[in-house]
Amino acid sequence: MSGVQKTVIATVAVIALVVGATVNKVLRPAPLSEAQLTEAGVYLFDAPRPVPDVRLTSDRGEGWGRTDLEGQWNLLFFGYTFCPDICPTTMAELRQLSLNLPEQLRDQLQVTMISVDPNRDTPEQLRSYLAFFDAGFAGATGEPDQLADLAQALSVAYIEPDTSQDNYLVDHSGQVVIIDPRGRYVGFIRPPLRPEQLGQLLPRIMDAGD
Structure with missing residues (x-):
């Protein structure tokens, strides 16, 4: 190969890299603004926060x-x-949000309900309940101290109920916690959920966090 040919090939390669970078920059969505996130009820932290290594039981009866x-x-x-x-209401909204996502992103997202009522929510009860909304949803619950540790780390509030009463209720907050693929707490979504808006924003959040 002559020197001229090598020069031409090198020049073409450089041009291809420049064009590729330019096209990627043009096609990549602009960063999400705080106003967009706020309107959708999303709050993202400046830095990820750790999640404690609690030991709960899944809706499959596994650790x-x-x-x-x-x-x-x-x-x-x-x-x-x-x-x-x-x-x-929240689980139905999460189901709708999941359906609003592109299929390839839907496979990269796991929705999990953490029960704060371990007295009644056995693995079988959780599994039956979650299947009503979406077969891909997961569930977990466990000992009160483990649930409290996880909830506190994720800024979730709830009050342990008086289980001696029939048909007791459990007071709890309604935000949805966002955890990234490295298992870190990166933000939350305030209620009420807006599945249509979130279906547009969540893919961009996932892409920016990869």
Whole structure:
């Protein structure tokens, strides 16, 4: 190969790199603004926060902990299956949000309900409840101290109920926690959820966090 040919090939390669970078910059969506996030009820931290390595039990009767959050994006909602209003509404909204995502991104997102009512929410009860909304949703619960450690780390509030009463209710907050593929707490979504807006913003959040 002559020197001229080598020069031409090198020049073409440089041009291709420049064009590729330019096209990628043009096609990549602009960074999300704080106003866009606020309007959708999303709050992202400046720096990720750690998640404690708690030991819970999944809706499959298996151990569940921080490692179950790694390898995919996660949305965690703290509630319970006997909840009369907030929980079924939120789970239905999360189902709609999931359906609004492109299929390839849907496979990279895990929705998990953390039950704050371990007295009644057995693995079987959780699994039956979650299947009503989406077969891909997961669930977990555990000992009160483990649940409290996880909730505190994720800024979730709830009040342990008086289980001696029939048909007791559990007071709890309604935000949805966002966990990145490295198992870190990166933000949350305030209620009420807006599935249509979130279906447009969440892919960009996931892309920016990769």
